[in-house]
Amino acid sequence: MAEDQSMEAVIGLEIHVQLQTREKLFCADVVNFGAPPNTHVCPVCLGLPGALPVLNREAVALAIRTSLAFGCTVHRRSVFARKNYFYPDLPKGYQISQFEEPLATGGQVPVRLEGEEVPHLVRIRRIHMEEDAGKSIHDRFPEATAVDLNRTGTPLVEMVSEPDFRTPEQVRAYLDQVKRTLEYLEVSDCNMEEGSLRVDANVSIRPQGVTELGTKTELKNMNSFSNVEKALRVEISRQIRLVAEGGQVEHQTLLWDERAGDVRPMRSKEESHDYRYFPDPDLPALELSEAWIADLREGLPELPEERRRRFVSEYGLPEYDAGVLTAHRSLADYFEETVEQTDDPKESSNWLMGPILGLMKERDETAAELPVRPKGLASLIELVDSAVVNRRVARQVLEKMAESGRGGAEAPSAIVEEAGLAQISDAGQLQSWVEDALAAHPEEVARYRGGERRLQGFFMGEVMKRSRGKADPGEVARILGQALKG
Amino acid sequence: MEDPGGGPGNEQTNGGGSGLSRALARARAVDEGPEGLNCFLSLSQALDPGGEEGGGPLAGVPVAVKDNICTLELPTTCGSRFLEGYESPFQATVVRKVREAGGFVVGKTNMDEFGMGSSTENSAYGPTRNPRDPSRVPGGSSGGSAAAVAAGVVPCALGSDTGGSVRQPAAFCGVVGVKPTYGRVSRYGLVAFASSLDQIGTFGATVEDAARLLEVAAGHDPRDATSARRSVPSFVDALDDGVKGKVIGIPREYLTEALDPGVATSFAQARERLREAGAILRDVSLPHTRYAVPTYYILAPAEASSNLARFDGIRYGVRALGSGSTREVYEASRSQGFGAEVVRRIILGTFALSAGYHDEYYERAQKVRSLICRDFRRIWAEGVDLLFTPTSPTPAFPLGERVRDPLAMYLSDIFTVTANLAGIPAVSVPIDPVQGLPCGGQFLAPPWEETRMLAGAAALERSYASDGGLSHG
Numbered sequence: 001m002a003e004d005q006s007m008e009a010v011i012g013l014e015i016h017v018q019l020q021t022r023e024k025l026f027c028a029d030v031v032n033f034g035a036p037p038n039t040h041v042c043p044v045c046l047g048l049p050g051a052l053p054v055l056n057r058e059a060v061a062l063a064i065r066t067s068l069a070f071g072c073t074v075h076r077r078s079v080f081a082r083k084n085y086f087y088p089d090l091p092k093g094y095q096i097s098q099f100e101e102p103l104a105t106g107g108q109v110p111v112r113l114e115g116e117e118v119p120h121l122v123r124i125r126r127i128h129m130e131e132d133a134g135k136s137i138h139d140r141f142p143e144a145t146a147v148d149l150n151r152t153g154t155p156l157v158e159m160v161s162e163p164d165f166r167t168p169e170q171v172r173a174y175l176d177q178v179k180r181t182l183e184y185l186e187v188s189d190c191n192m193e194e195g196s197l198r199v200d201a202n203v204s205i206r207p208q209g210v211t212e213l214g215t216k217t218e219l220k221n222m223n224s225f226s227n228v229e230k231a232l233r234v235e236i237s238r239q240i241r242l243v244a245e246g247g248q249v250e251h252q253t254l255l256w257d258e259r260a261g262d263v264r265p266m267r268s269k270e271e272s273h274d275y276r277y278f279p280d281p282d283l284p285a286l287e288l289s290e291a292w293i294a295d296l297r298e299g300l301p302e303l304p305e306e307r308r309r310r311f312v313s314e315y316g317l318p319e320y321d322a323g324v325l326t327a328h329r330s331l332a333d334y335f336e337e338t339v340e341q342t343d344d345p346k347e348s349s350n351w352l353m354g355p356i357l358g359l360m361k362e363r364d365e366t367a368a369e370l371p372v373r374p375k376g377l378a379s380l381i382e383l384v385d386s387a388v389v390n391r392r393v394a395r396q397v398l399e400k401m402a403e404s405g406r407g408g409a410e411a412p413s414a415i416v417e418e419a420g421l422a423q424i425s426d427a428g429q430l431q432s433w434v435e436d437a438l439a440a441h442p443e444e445v446a447r448y449r450g451g452e453r454r455l456q457g458f459f460m461g462e463v464m465k466r467s468r469g470k471a472d473p474g475e476v477a478r479i480l481g482q483a484l485k486g
Numbered sequence: 487m488e489d490p491g492g493g494p495g496n497e498q499t500n501g502g503g504s505g506l507s508r509a510l511a512r513a514r515a516v517d518e519g520p521e522g523l524n525c526f527l528s529l530s531q532a533l534d535p536g537g538e539e540g541g542g543p544l545a546g547v548p549v550a551v552k553d554n555i556c557t558l559e560l561p562t563t564c565g566s567r568f569l570e571g572y573e574s575p576f577q578a579t580v581v582r583k584v585r586e587a588g589g590f591v592v593g594k595t596n597m598d599e600f601g602m603g604s605s606t607e608n609s610a611y612g613p614t615r616n617p618r619d620p621s622r623v624p625g626g627s628s629g630g631s632a633a634a635v636a637a638g639v640v641p642c643a644l645g646s647d648t649g650g651s652v653r654q655p656a657a658f659c660g661v662v663g664v665k666p667t668y669g670r671v672s673r674y675g676l677v678a679f680a681s682s683l684d685q686i687g688t689f690g691a692t693v694e695d696a697a698r699l700l701e702v703a704a705g706h707d708p709r710d711a712t713s714a715r716r717s718v719p720s721f722v723d724a725l726d727d728g729v730k731g732k733v734i735g736i737p738r739e740y741l742t743e744a745l746d747p748g749v750a751t752s753f754a755q756a757r758e759r760l761r762e763a764g765a766i767l768r769d770v771s772l773p774h775t776r777y778a779v780p781t782y783y784i785l786a787p788a789e790a791s792s793n794l795a796r797f798d799g800i801r802y803g804v805r806a807l808g809s810g811s812t813r814e815v816y817e818a819s820r821s822q823g824f825g826a827e828v829v830r831r832i833i834l835g836t837f838a839l840s841a842g843y844h845d846e847y848y849e850r851a852q853k854v855r856s857l858i859c860r861d862f863r864r865i866w867a868e869g870v871d872l873l874f875t876p877t878s879p880t881p882a883f884p885l886g887e888r889v890r891d892p893l894a895m896y897l898s899d900i901f902t903v904t905a906n907l908a909g910i911p912a913v914s915v916p917i918d919p920v921q922g923l924p925c926g927g928q929f930l931a932p933p934w935e936e937t938r939m940l941a942g943a944a945a946l947e948r949s950y951a952s953d954g955g956l957s958h959g
Contacts, residue, residue: 043574046801049564049569049677049678050556050562050576050674052673052709052710053711054708054709054710084839086795086798087812088800091796092795092796093792093794093796145812147800276792276840278848284711284712
């Protein structure tokens with residue numbers, strides 16, 4: 001449609017991230033996903049009369065690390081405020097958050113789209129701390145809502161971007177980058193299904209070239225990155241269609257309905273809150289020392305962008321490999337530990353990008369969880385290098401390592417020994433397999449000699465079959481070549 | 487009535503177990519019958535002291551505790567229907583400290599619902615009567631604690647003071663009432679009314695009784711982020727320091743036409759006694775005083791509207807069942823559970839914080855609050871050691887007189903709210919009665935200067951004692 005070309009979408013994101021602390025933000029209850037309902041609660045997070053919040057320094061440290069990693073300015077002074085609203089899973093009738101004076105402001109996140117050389121910079125407006133609410137469970141009992149307060153008081157950071165996205169693809173790339181960074185920081189497990197990372201989006205459209213923003217809608221209830229993308233596509237086309245038909249976009253909150261693949265308005269009763277923010281008088285302003293902030297900055301790990309650049313410069317890897325390998329901190333660690341042993345970055349990278357990623361996918365494990373450890377992989381690569389096994393057999397050995405849970409440096413040679421998988425280079429043995437294979441297929445031999453050179457592969461396979469895959473392919477090719485000449 | 491000034495504290499201090507049973511018997515006696523004082527909402531069932539064995543500064547001392555301070559054995563109702571029978575699963579830090587110091591909790595005392603009131607008439611469990619004149623109010627909101635001390639049930643009691651709720655009832659009942667510096671005593675376990683103003687305070691039959699209990703109650707508590715990391719000096723040891731050579735300011739804004747002539751006379755005599763005791767009196771001005779009551783009645787309800795949101799009927803307290811939606815459960819539970827004054831303040835506070843009015847009311851009140859603080863800082867910087875004012879513009883008023891006139895009731899706090907807004911310590915100490923009704927003088931001190939302040943109060947107390955004590959009616 002012509003209209004589509006003339007309109008652009010403007011998207012901003014709010015991301016809530018649960019911080020992985022041992023204890024809750026304002027009390028000593030242990031944060032625990034999946035515990036029986038209402039077992040990790042105390043007078044403070046239950047909001048019992050007389051209970052008072054006390055700030056958890058560990059959560060502050062994680063929030064500061066997060067802010068620094070996204071290039072934000074961490075303020076020496078920030079203020080906790082009460083966001084007042086009634087909801088059954090909000091025991092105090094207010095959420096402790098930060099409003100006018102947030103922890104950090106003004107950061108940026110480099111976002112790379114495939115095929116684009118220069119990363120697109122997304123500005124971060126603010127990062128603030130707040131406590132999570134409990135969970136309302138509507139589908140457990142007919143006619144009743146159950147409330148589980150285990151999650152109440154879990155520390156969160158909310159990260160608000162500027163409306164710097166124009167396409168759902170940019171949003172997706174940003175989310176991947178944010179998640180990657182959070183994983184590198186080890187501040188959150190970023191599990192969207194368990195709610196440890198939640199994404200809301202503000203969406204509006206405007207004619208290309210116009211700088212004012214259109215009326216936005218707020219999109220909620222998207223429980224995976226791909227749902228965020230889908231919901232954005234649906235909402236952008238809805239707005240464009242609406243305007244094309246002469247309608248106007250209404251400011252409202254929309255819920256993504258995954259089953260219907262569509263958005264639906266939240267009941268108006270559920271929105272239009274006046275939160276009556278004011279500074280929480282139970283908590284003094286959060287004053288941070290320059291020294292502590294500096295310490296935390298010092299302690300930041302190498303972040304994904306830096307590591308990716310280093311993988312290119314230090315190991316000479318192609319951009320693509322570097323991107324894949326640094327997508328997860330544990331995979332990048334795995335790679336570096338492997339290279340430390342093999343001293344062969346490209347070969348190590350090939351193994352990781354192929355068989356190891358395959359295993360991870362098949363077993364649904366992270367690189368850190370994989371039973372095959374980098375030292376085990378490195379010795380396997382050495383066995384290939386020293387022609388003890390060929391590549392094909394090496395992959396079998398890798399499978400066996402994963403299955404048996406033997407992943408250490410000793411495992412590959414032990415498995416090769418036990419299963420008799422060592423490569424056979426003995427010329428006499430190879431000669432007899434070759435002769436046997438040619439004798440069994442006189443017709444093909446004749447065709448080959450008649451010029452059908454591509455039958456070379458067929459004979460290779462026949463010899464390999466006879467050796468159960470253990471024949472040294474280089475040697476076989478040499479002997480086969482001579483025999484076929486004959 | 488027994489003479490409340492006659493030192494029941496001294497009598498009971500060494501009583502041990504018998505001290506508890508005597509206090510309990512006395513509590514039952516004063517509260518007995520339709521004309522009873524109604525000081526207590528619940529009484530200890532314990533037969534032995536319940537406090538820690540052995541010594542401790544409060545060994546064997548019976549202590550009454552305001553019903554908005556959480557205790558383990560007795561209900562904590564805050565004088566509200568909403569929390570009828572509510573038992574806290576934890577105890578307030580101050581209660582733990584009292585017990586560890588050897589004291590024991592006799593019972594929980596009556597109060598204006600959630601601390602909102604100046605007469606204890608806003609209790610869901612009926613008003614408390616003034617032991618000095620049972621036709622009159624004991625003041626509030628800690629009226630039950632003040633009356634229990636005045637009636638000789640206990641030598642000392644815990645209250646809470648958000649805008650004068652310890653000092654005004656102390657004045658009305660003829661006892662001593664201390665509101666310490668904000669942050670001096672842990673608020674953990676005090677059911678919040680207005681968190682930035684609330685402070686637990688102590689009552690005593692004498693300055694010494696109040697000071698001893700305060701010394702036990704005070705100190706940093708890791709469970710209260712607003713409690714100060716400061717060592718606690720001995721308040722009792724400082725009582726002999728006197729006022730000789732101390733500069734005591736008399737703020738002229740407190741001597742308004744609202745001041746009852748009898749109270750004015752009594753106050754003038756007290757001032758002369760301080761002069762005789764060696765104090766240097768100075769006329770001073772705190773120009774923003776007149777904005778204190780309006781400021782207070784914006785900030786306190788604003789915080790209260792949020793603090794009381796937790797009383798929603800979902801987890802504890804009154805839950806009105808029947809009608810369907812969650813919203814209806816909230817509305818019905820809160821309507822049934824809260825009294826008229828609480829509802830009024832929640833509405834006021836919600837309004838003051840709401841979009842469009844937030845800047846005009848809440849923000850502006852915060853600015854005025856900082857001006858009031860600045861007034862005090864300037865006075866201290868000018869070399870004033872203490873301020874001395876009347877505690878309340880009038881003596882105790884008759885039951886029912888102001889209950890339908892909230893504005894008249896709010897003006898009872900006119901001299902006391904400034905200390906809460908500024909976070910400074912203040913004490914009310916008995917001065918000459920007016921037509922047989924007790925009357926109080928108030929000392930205000932710079933932050934953390936409770937010792938100097940209590941020494942001033944003790945000096946005045948001694949001045950009256952040396953003339954044969956205060957005559958009551």
